[in-house]
Amino acid sequence: MTVNSKKSRDLAPAVTRAISILETLAQAKKPLTLGELVAYLDLPKSSVFGICSSLVRGSLLDRGDTGAYSIGLRIVDFANSRLEQSNLTGEFMRFWDTHPYFLRDAAVLSERLERDVVYLACRNSSRPLGVAFKVGMRLPAAVTATGKAMLSTLSNREIDELYQGKGSLSDLTSQSVKSLTSLHKQLTQIRKQGYAIDDGETREGMCSFGAPVFARGRNVAVAGVALSFFRADLDEANRNQAIATLKELAATLSEKAVSLNSPRSS
Secondary structure (H helix, E strand, O other), X not given: OOHHHHHHOOOOHHHHHHHHHHXXXXXXXXXXXXXXXXXXXXXXXXXXXXXXXXXXXXXXXEEOXXXXXXXXXXXXXXXXXXXXXXOHHHHHHHHHHHOOOOOOOEEEEEEEEOOEEEEEEEEOOOOOOXXXXXXXXXXXXXXXXXXXXXXXXXXXXXXHHHOOOOOOOOOOOOOOOOOHHHHHHHHHHHHHHOOEEEEXXXXXXXXXXXXXXXXXXXXXXXXXXXXXXXXXXXXXXXHHHHHHHHHHHHHHHHHHOOOOOOOEOO
């Protein structure tokens, strides 16, 4: 057996399969039957059934009257514990108590999970942006302001590895970045200016500015923050004030970021 094969060996295949089941159900728009899970995962039916049964007993999955599986409430408890362990969410909300800027506009805090961002804290706009942010919401990192801000702290090699084998990066809107080449170009600009822009890539007509949050002694972002606006409402003064406020928020959170883990990548 070679060294590489040893490294790639899965020491806990049942755990890996359980994670795949949970991820599949989390991304599904509805509960899935055993047959649908087997088809999605291309795994033996007996294995999927056994793992699902164990997850149901642990309240990590629910099984409805029709036999379909969905994410269990205990997952919510784990998520809440995860947020409580992070001092960033509280600091994020407190920042706006002392900074009366952009109170009508959306603000979000997220962390990166592989090629996606997951929102940890949100303050939605009082105006209909066409998208309602919520805790736990997951979007492609390549098109969001927080995602691109965090991705910009990775090296080009790490970006290539992260998106290896990925075709079109996203099609949320016609403006969404489509290719790895275009993403690299954006990330180069973000590194120069210190902030990211999502100009209609997540939602048509919405413009967001994002900045990375670092933990002490780390040069890879552990989180990202963003402000979102109607593009039509942004003049040069508002834009400059938004970027300055965002950088101040990111710096404030970076001083407090001691409990989040390093971002995960594929």
